Amino acid sequence: MTGPVALVVNGVPAPATDVPDDERLLDTLRWRLGRKGTKEGCRTGDCGACTVLVDGETTLSCLTLTHEVAGAAITTIEGIADDGLGRRVQSAFAEEDALQCGYCTPGFIVAVTGVLAELGPNATRESILDALQGNLCRCTGYLAIQRAVERVRGGTP
Amino acid sequence: MTFSLERPETVGEAIRILSDPSYAPAVPLAGGTDLLLDVDEGRIPARTVVSLARLPWRTLHWEGDTLVVGATLPFAKLPAEAGVRTRLPGLVDAVEAVGSLALRHRATLGGNLGRAAPASDVLPILLAVGAVVRLVSASGEREVPIGQFVRGSRETSLARAELIESVAIPSAPRSAYVWQRVRPANDVSQVGVAVAWAGAPGAWQVALGGVLPTPVRVAEAEAQLPNDPPTAAEIDLAARAAAAGAAFTTDKRATESYRRRLVSTLVRRGFARAMAAGGVP
Numbered sequence: 001m002t003g004p005v006a007l008v009v010n011g012v013p014a015p016a017t018d019v020p021d022d023e024r025l026l027d028t029l030r031w032r033l034g035r036k037g038t039k040e041g042c043r044t045g046d047c048g049a050c051t052v053l054v055d056g057e058t059t060l061s062c063l064t065l066t067h068e069v070a071g072a073a074i075t076t077i078e079g080i081a082d083d084g085l086g087r088r089v090q091s092a093f094a095e096e097d098a099l100q101c102g103y104c105t106p107g108f109i110v111a112v113t114g115v116l117a118e119l120g121p122n123a124t125r126e127s128i129l130d131a132l133q134g135n136l137c138r139c140t141g142y143l144a145i146q147r148a149v150e151r152v153r154g155g156t157p
Numbered sequence: 158m159t160f161s162l163e164r165p166e167t168v169g170e171a172i173r174i175l176s177d178p179s180y181a182p183a184v185p186l187a188g189g190t191d192l193l194l195d196v197d198e199g200r201i202p203a204r205t206v207v208s209l210a211r212l213p214w215r216t217l218h219w220e221g222d223t224l225v226v227g228a229t230l231p232f233a234k235l236p237a238e239a240g241v242r243t244r245l246p247g248l249v250d251a252v253e254a255v256g257s258l259a260l261r262h263r264a265t266l267g268g269n270l271g272r273a274a275p276a277s278d279v280l281p282i283l284l285a286v287g288a289v290v291r292l293v294s295a296s297g298e299r300e301v302p303i304g305q306f307v308r309g310s311r312e313t314s315l316a317r318a319e320l321i322e323s324v325a326i327p328s329a330p331r332s333a334y335v336w337q338r339v340r341p342a343n344d345v346s347q348v349g350v351a352v353a354w355a356g357a358p359g360a361w362q363v364a365l366g367g368v369l370p371t372p373v374r375v376a377e378a379e380a381q382l383p384n385d386p387p388t389a390a391e392i393d394l395a396a397r398a399a400a401a402g403a404a405f406t407t408d409k410r411a412t413e414s415y416r417r418r419l420v421s422t423l424v425r426r427g428f429a430r431a432m433a434a435g436g437v438p
């Protein structure tokens with residue numbers, strides 16, 4: 001079967017019609033709604049490239065059925081800088097050159113934003129890095145990514 | 158399209174769809190972190206996928222000294238609940254070992270039991286503390302001890318159109334789960350060891366995951382631990398006894414002999430961690 005789904009993507013209602021029952025949120029975002037910032041790496045939950053926020057929680061869009069998140073507020077990389085924290089994370093990645101090929105970067109920026117919001121201002125560096133373990137960078141630029149996280153935590157603009 | 162999705166609002170409706178031949182084969186969906194891949198790759202045939210998301214099972218409460226975790230509560234919600242970390246530290250160790258935080262925002266305990274994976278990180282601690290699975294079907298409710306519930310990889314004692322409603326987990330303030338993997342996140346544990354003190358002399362419980370097709374309690378190791386707290390020599394004997402057990406699996410993740418060494422090391426680490434959790438020097 002197919003059916004309509006009322007998503008709110010980056011604060012804007014994004015109704016989708018005729019969404020197949022087995023469609024993943026990743027595909028709805030990329031191919032139906034044209035938000036191609038969210039990347040597909042593995043499609044099996046292993047890499048984190050497809051991370052989006054669903055009602056504020058980091059979520060692997062490749063393992064999530066679109067119909068299961070009907071009505072939820074979805075935040076993708078395209079909307080991450082609409083909010084102060086997301087904007088700081090995004091500029092910290094730029095300042096620290098925390099990307100090489102850039103393929104993992106949308107997933108990382110969304111994940112860092114979601115994790116910092118979820119764990120709160122008193123979270124330890126270790127707990128933040130633990131919560132980011134599901135995001136892989138094939139270019140292995142992890143040190144710069146860690147510096148970007150530190151920059152946001154330290155409040156450097 | 159591979160399947161159609163039903164999103165029932167009541168348990169009765171979910172069970173009705175799962176039993177109705179016109180939907181068959183029909184399978185329940187919790188977080189989908191196992192099921193969607195199993196369906197995609199043809200390991201589980203499904204014409205209808207029945208979402209449990211609207212059922213009132215995203216719950217967690219204490220019944221006296223027993224924690225009752227609703228089948229569809231995402232793992233990520235569990236460690237933060239009041240009292241869980243102090244009363245069941247081994248369960249928190251196990252839950253936090255699963256995948257990554259983003260995965261745990263969707264993956265559930267009901268789904269982990271439904272999958273019954275040999276290397277599940279959650280089953281060993283449930284075995285060690287003596288958890289009981291609460292099931293519901295058209296013929297009513299029943300309770301099955303975890304050791305009888307899991308029968309093999311993807312094999313459980315669930316009847317057709319029967320659902321896991323919740324899991325009752327006795328508290329164990331001195332408990333721990335420790336594991337070894339090639340990569341810490343999103344990888345399958347080569348070996349996982351759960352230890353728990355069940356509150357009576359001679360009642361240290363030791364369970365292993367990842368070494369056999371199902372997680373197992375190791376009576377030979379437990380027999381070496383008559384005292385509380387156990388002495389270093391007793392723990393050493395228990396570690397050797399656990400590693401000397403049945404023929405362990407060899408697979409792409411580890412050889413049998415490496416698994417034996419891991420078991421021995423992890424049993425020692427598990428005791429150190431469980432005693433630290435319970436405040437024993």
Ligand SMILES: Cc1cc2nc3c(=O)[nH]c(=O)nc-3n(C[C@H](O)[C@H](O)[C@H](O)COP(=O)(O)OP(=O)(O)OC[C@H]3O[C@@H](n4cnc5c(N)ncnc54)[C@H](O)[C@@H]3O)c2cc1C
Pocket residue numbers: 044045046184185186187188189190191192193209228229254255256257260263264265266267268269270271272274276277278279315319320321322343344345346
């Ligand atoms: C990248 C990745 C990493 C992972 N890492 C780990 C790990 O470290 N440790 C680990 O243990 N597991 C891991 N897993 C496996 C998986 O995430 C867990 O087993 C998880 O707990 C499954 O829960 P779920 O809610 O997603 O289940 P689902 O996929 O929704 O369901 C799993 C099975 O259980 C059945 N089911 C679900 N709910 C019920 C119910 N209430 N009653 C009856 N049957 C039910 C389904 O029909 C299905 O057969 C990983 C998976 C992925 C993709």
Ligand code: FES
Pocket residue numbers: 039040041042043044045046047048049050051060061062063
């Ligand atoms: S594409 Fe979703 S985790 Fe890799």
Ligand code: FES
Pocket residue numbers: 098099100101102103104105136137138139140141
């Ligand atoms: S920058 Fe290339 S994958 Fe991370």
